[in-house]
Amino acid sequence: MAAGDLLALPTQTRETCRLEPWDSRRGQPGWESLAVACWAARRMALGYRTVGHMLTLAGETGVGKTHLALAIAWEWVERFEREPWSILTNDELLKVLESGIRRHEGWEGWRVISDERNWRRPGWPKDHGVRFARVGELLDMLQKGYEDGLYYELLDECQNCRLLVLDDLGHQRETPWRLEIVDRIVDARYISGRWTVVTTNLPGDQLPPRIASRLRDRSTGFVAAIEAGDYRPLKSSNGRRPW
Ligand SMILES: Nc1ncnc2c1ncn2[C@@H]1O[C@H](COP(=O)(O)OP(=O)(O)OP(=O)(O)O)[C@@H](O)[C@H]1O
Ligand SMILES: [Mg+2]
Numbered sequence: 275m276a277a278g279d280l281l282a283l284p285t286q287t288r289e290t291c292r293l294e295p296w297d298s299r300r301g302q303p304g305w306e307s308l309a310v311a312c313w314a315a316r317r318m319a320l321g322y323r324t325v326g327h328m329l330t331l332a333g334e335t336g337v338g339k340t341h342l343a344l345a346i347a348w349e350w351v352e353r354f355e356r357e358p359w360s361i362l363t364n365d366e367l368l369k370v371l372e373s374g375i376r377r378h379e380g381w382e383g384w385r386v387i388s389d390e391r392n393w394r395r396p397g398w399p400k401d402h403g404v405r406f407a408r409v410g411e412l413l414d415m416l417q418k419g420y421e422d423g424l425y426y427e428l429l430d431e432c433q434n435c436r437l438l439v440l441d442d443l444g445h446q447r448e449t450p451w452r453l454e455i456v457d458r459i460v461d462a463r464y465i466s467g468r469w470t471v472v473t474t475n476l477p478g479d480q481l482p483p484r485i486a487s488r489l490r491d492r493s494t495g496f497v498a499a500i501e502a503g504d505y506r507p508l509k510s511s512n513g514r515r516p517w
Contacts, residue, residue, distance in 0.1 A: 304501035328495030336504030403436030
């Protein structure tokens with residue numbers, strides 16, 4: 275199986291984990307922090323760098339971290355499905371145009387879309403480049419990848435894909451080798467300005483310091499610390515706690 279397939283978004287969440295429906299939980303304890311997280315997620319879903327390129331959603335279990343992270347990811351996938359050219363950055367677009375010219379392809383195959391700023395070559399790029407990984411599972415796959423040769427492909431995908439969701443960072447006790455891998459992924463994305471969403475149950479001071487430091491850099495990212503309670507028991511019971 276290719277690395278991209280191993281890092282696919284869980285398909286069933288295309289319906290359930292979206293910005294709409296989203297319960298603002300207005301009036302419940304911590305709802306303001308939830309509103310901030312939702313605002314940040316919406317900015318990122320639109321591809322705006324208002325909150326930088328690294329969004330960290332932190333909080334206790336069941337507050338909606340994975341939901342929001344996946345909601346961003348699905349918005350990106352759907353934007354790609356509607357307008358495949360629109361997810362290219364200006365630099366990427368330039369590179370593609372330049373390489374075409376170098377190979378004497380000229381402008382053939384390209385056409386101007388409506389506003390004369392966006393260029394498209396039919397059928398390109400092929401893939402939305404949106405990837406999702408639960409950190410524990412990703413590290414297991416990377417470890418296994420040493421045997422079946424997928425290690426470098428997976429690592430490259432994690433470091434360079436357009437949008438990466440790293441779900442449940444720090445959830446598990448990790449060996450130094452495994453922590454080093456997460457560090458490499460976060461560092462590569464931090465430096466290269468690649469879009470990243472991290473979810474974690476841990477407060478910053480319990481994450482590995484090098485990783486926490488990068489996530490906390492306000493010039494490149496935003497940490498939304500959600501202080502609401504667990505939403506899971508409220509889901510099916512119309513607000514009544516069944517247990
Ligand atoms: N504000 C909300 N509106 C609608 N659904 C929500 C909301 N918050 C959470 N949910 C739903 O509650 C469930 C738990 O949310 P989610 O999995 O995102 O929690 P989490 O913060 O990632 O928890 P954990 O730390 O255990 O992974 C999901 O089914 C999610 O869709
Ligand atoms: Mg989660």
